[in-house]
Amino acid sequence: MTAVLEIAGLQKTYRTRKGVRRALDGFDMVVEAGQVHGFLGPNGSGKTTTLRTLLGLIKPNGGRMTLLGREVPAALPEVAGQVGAIVESPQFFGNFSARDTLSLLADAGGVERHRVDEVLELVGLRDRAKDRVRTYSLGMKQRLAVASALLKNPRLLILDEPANGLDPGGIREMRTLMRNLAESGMTVVLSSHILGEIQLICDSVTIIAAGRRVAAGTVAEVLAQHTSTAVRVRLDAATDVPTAAEVLTAAGAQVRVEADHLLVSGVERSSLITRALADRELYVSELTPVTADLESVFLELTGTAPVAGQHRQVDDTALTPAGETAAREITVGEFSVGQTQGGWGQ
Numbered sequence: 001m002t003a004v005l006e007i008a009g010l011q012k013t014y015r016t017r018k019g020v021r022r023a024l025d026g027f028d029m030v031v032e033a034g035q036v037h038g039f040l041g042p043n044g045s046g047k048t049t050t051l052r053t054l055l056g057l058i059k060p061n062g063g064r065m066t067l068l069g070r071e072v073p074a075a076l077p078e079v080a081g082q083v084g085a086i087v088e089s090p091q092f093f094g095n096f097s098a099r100d101t102l103s104l105l106a107d108a109g110g111v112e113r114h115r116v117d118e119v120l121e122l123v124g125l126r127d128r129a130k131d132r133v134r135t136y137s138l139g140m141k142q143r144l145a146v147a148s149a150l151l152k153n154p155r156l157l158i159l160d161e162p163a164n165g166l167d168p169g170g171i172r173e174m175r176t177l178m179r180n181l182a183e184s185g186m187t188v189v190l191s192s193h194i195l196g197e198i199q200l201i202c203d204s205v206t207i208i209a210a211g212r213r214v215a216a217g218t219v220a221e222v223l224a225q226h227t228s229t230a231v232r233v234r235l236d237a238a239t240d241v242p243t244a245a246e247v248l249t250a251a252g253a254q255v256r257v258e259a260d261h262l263l264v265s266g267v268e269r270s271s272l273i274t275r276a277l278a279d280r281e282l283y284v285s286e287l288t289p290v291t292a293d294l295e296s297v298f299l300e301l302t303g304t305a306p307v308a309g310q311h312r313q314v315d316d317t318a319l320t321p322a323g324e325t326a327a328r329e330i331t332v333g334e335f336s337v338g339q340t341q342g343g344w345g346q
């Protein structure tokens with residue numbers, strides 16, 4: 001497969017009154033041709049900074065980037081015609097219709113007018129094309145934005161949070177649109193917080209936390225790397241749960257205590273769990289491998305699982321006056337996996 005987007009060791013620091021904020025800390029990303037690729041990360045992890053840097057809107061402090069095989073930002077003038085992007089919410093004139101808006105953009109970009117009708121059809125706005133934009137729902141405005149990025153029939157489409165603010169119906173329409181575009185041969189990169197959605201529509205994902213890649217690969221690979229050993233353990237007597245947690249922790253397992261069961265990982269064989277518990281006269285009523293979804297993997301990797309009474313501190317973990325990184329990296333398979341601290345609750 002050919003990579004249409006490659007980023008290696010990208011660095012970006014912002015100077016703020018409080019010190020230097022390291023937004024990207026050696027970030028890597030690869031997107032293969034023809035895929036829908038999800039770019040995931042908690043608030044403030046560096047997604048927008050990455051996309052803006054890639055598109056030449058801000059200057060990196062280090063690292064290398066290519067788009068369609070050409071080194072950027074140097075080759076941006078040559079590749080820009082084949083890359084459609086919406087990184088900041090575009091503003092449209094409320095008094096213009098979708099057709100007026102797209103015609104204006106087509107003329108300005110040297111795109112033939114017949115393309116306007118094609119993209120209106122593609123994004124499902126044909127029937128409302130003559131209505132004023134101010135009468136559009138948020139979902140329709142998002143689709144108009146996507147239509148504007150599609151005018152030049154790009155090989156690569158980059159969308160920052162395309163489903164932001166959409167209701168479930170709007171999200172479903174956006175999903176269908178993304179899949180249709182990928183089926184037509186276009187590569188689509190989309191950043192999102194809506195993880196269930198990403199799991200449904202993306203072939204592959206990159207997860208970023210504190211400016212570093214913490215996981216990458218196909219959705220199946222990322223899930224498989226984080227699901228192999230987790231087992232749900234229920235006991236005959238629910239009152240035995242705390243003791244069982246102690247026994248399994250002492251045996252070297254990682255144990256998470258849930259309301260009426262345990263989630264146990266880091267154990268080679270499930271039979272070791274049953275045996276360790278039976279030795280203490282604790283009897284198991286259920287032992288089930290847990291299939292993680294992308295959301296739980298994301299929460300585990302980015303350290304943003306809800307923490308009671310703790311406010312989200314992502315920006316503070318990224319603020320490193322001494323220039324140190326807040327991310328801790330370990331290697332799992334061919335991907336690097338890191339962990340950061342941080343709560344939730346913004």
Ligand SMILES: Nc1ncnc2c1ncn2[C@@H]1O[C@H](COP(=O)(O)OP(=O)(O)OP(=O)(O)O)[C@@H](O)[C@H]1O
Pocket residue numbers: 014015016021022023041042043044045046047048049050314315318
């Ligand atoms: N212009 C700027 N000046 C200073 N710091 C900035 C600037 N832009 C972004 N940052 C900081 O850089 C880090 C990464 O921000 P970025 O907007 O790239 O994250 P993000 O993953 O896109 O977040 P979100 O999902 O909230 O949009 C954050 O700590 C943010 O506060």
